[in-house]
Each structure stands twice: as C-alpha cells, then as structure tokens.
Amino acid sequence: MSKKKKFLLAFLFLAVIGGAVYATSYATSYATKKQGKSIQTANIKKAADVKEKVDQLAKDKATIAAKAKEASALKVKEAAAKAKKDADTKAAEIKALADAKAKAKTEENTKNSNNNSQKVVVIDPGHASVTSSVKEQQAPGSNIMKIKEPGGAQGINTRTPEYVVNMAVAVKLESLLQAKGYTVKMTKTKNSQMLGNIARAEVGNKANADLVIRIHADSNNNSSITGASMLVPTDTKNTDSIYKASKNYGQIVFNKLINEVGMNNRGVVERSDMTGFNWSKVPVILVEMGFQSNVNEDKLLTTSAYQAKIAKGLADGIDQALK
Ligand SMILES: [Zn+2]
Numbered sequence: 001m002s003k004k005k006k007f008l009l010a011f012l013f014l015a016v017i018g019g020a021v022y023a024t025s026y027a028t029s030y031a032t033k034k035q036g037k038s039i040q041t042a043n044i045k046k047a048a049d050v051k052e053k054v055d056q057l058a059k060d061k062a063t064i065a066a067k068a069k070e071a072s073a074l075k076v077k078e079a080a081a082k083a084k085k086d087a088d089t090k091a092a093e094i095k096a097l098a099d100a101k102a103k104a105k106t107e108e109n110t111k112n113s114n115n116n117s118q119k120v121v122v123i124d125p126g127h128a129s130v131t132s133s134v135k136e137q138q139a140p141g142s143n144i145m146k147i148k149e150p151g152g153a154q155g156i157n158t159r160t161p162e163y164v165v166n167m168a169v170a171v172k173l174e175s176l177l178q179a180k181g182y183t184v185k186m187t188k189t190k191n192s193q194m195l196g197n198i199a200r201a202e203v204g205n206k207a208n209a210d211l212v213i214r215i216h217a218d219s220n221n222n223s224s225i226t227g228a229s230m231l232v233p234t235d236t237k238n239t240d241s242i243y244k245a246s247k248n249y250g251q252i253v254f255n256k257l258i259n260e261v262g263m264n265n266r267g268v269v270e271r272s273d274m275t276g277f278n279w280s281k282v283p284v285i286l287v288e289m290g291f292q293s294n295v296n297e298d299k300l301l302t303t304s305a306y307q308a309k310i311a312k313g314l315a316d317g318i319d320q321a322l323k
Contacts, residue, residue: 116181122209124187125170126216127152127163128194139278148196153219155298166215172311197275205281214286219293227264230254231286234272249321250285256317
C-alpha cells in the first residue's frame, strides 16, 4: 500500500471515530438536558399541586368556619325560637287561665245580677233643704193630719243639717246596691226636693219595691244619748200585709249594721204613727243612724268614712235580707 493510501485510511478512520465520539457526546448531552427539563416540569407541577392543596385546605377551612358559624347562629336561632315558643306557650296558658277566671267571674256576676236586678230597692233620703207646713193624712182613712216636711235634725256642733247626712249615705248605699246588681230607685236626688211622706211611700208602691229603706239621723234633748235604731211598721190594718216582711228585713239589716259599724244598739222599734209606713204597700224600714245631738256622733256622721261604713253595713244587710 502506498503512503498516500495509508494516510487516507488513517484519515477516514479518524473521521469515523471522531464522528462516533461526537454523536455519543451529543446524545448524552441531549438526554441529560431532556431529563433536566422533565424534572423541572415535574417540580413545577408538584409545586402547583401543593399550592392547589394548600388553597383547597384554606378554602375548606373557610367553609368549615362559615359552616360552624352558620351552625352556631342556627343553634342560637333555634334556642331563641324554642325560648319564644316556651314563652308563648306559657303566655297562652296564663291567658287561658285568666280567660277562664274572667268567664267564671262574668257568669257569676251575670247570675247575681240576673237574680238581684229583678229585685228593686227604693232608697228614701229623709227631709229636704226646704220645709212645708202643708198637712197630710197620717194613714189612709185616718183623721190625724201631720205636717208634710217639718225639717230634720241638725248637728249640735257641726250644724250640719240632717238632710245632708241622709243624702250622703243614701248615694253611697245606692252605688253599693247597684254594684251588687240590684235595681235601685231614689225617692229624691237633690236636697232641695221636698216630698211629703205619702209621696215618698208612693215611689215605693209604684216601683213595687222589694224593700224601701228610709235614711234618717236622730236627735234628743239629752246630748249623752247615742246609737242607732231601726223603725218598722206596727201591725195595723193598713200595714198588715207588709208588717211581717218589714220587721224581718229590719231586724236582719239592723243586726248587720250594728255588727259592721259597732254603734250603740237601740233596737228595732215598731211605730204606728209614721205616715211613710202607713201608706206603704211594700216592705219598708227606717234607719236612725245616730244622734246629731251627741257631739261625737254629730262629728262622725259628717265624715265620708263613717257614712261609707254605715252605707256598707246597710247594703250588706239588705243583700242578706233579700237573698
Ligand atoms: Zn229624720
């Protein structure tokens, strides 16, 4: 082989070896690069995943917190609703109880009122601020004539006229009897109204009263005399039909008055000389509440408290008598 050929072969050999080395080197470098790139990508993906998980966790945490808050709010709401329901139930129970009580009370009042409203009580406040010397028959068919309105007593110290005390008690008694359900009629409502005793009796007769109560205060020359008395008709031909009931009612009302007020007891007294009794066709009684001629009773009779006490005693007594 020529020298030239040997050189060419050597060159070719070198070229081939060189090419192979280069190729190998390039391939290795590429693979490494490629591998690096893929790790990088994987790392980025991993970071993203972690971030996503962290975000999700944060989201979940927020959701749980919101749910907890909601649940807590719901619990409070539920508790409030339950408390309100309980309160409502209790209030309804109380109302039902009150309603039942009110209904029972109304029924009782209606019953009393129905029973009592058919009963008529006439109250006759004695005397007037004016007098009359006109005379009238003491009894039907009688030849005894009496002055219509001679005027009543007067307070020994207070100088209070009897008609003032009588009217004050009468008005209080009217209210008390109305409260008990009675139908009440007054023979007069003004002090200036002057009625004779026949006219007073006619009010009770026209009303067909179950009871007429005449209100008076007493007087005596002896200022030490005190106490109340109840006047009722004597059994005469004019009063025979009302005698028994009048005396019975008078006794019951008087006992109640004495028990409640505690004044001196002068008893139930029958009288045949009272024009107002003799002309009455319905049960009639006359209370003498006390003595205006006595210093202590004069003072008491002018006080509203004592008048109210007397009125209550009379009302309770009438209620007991007419039951
Ligand atoms: Zn009198």
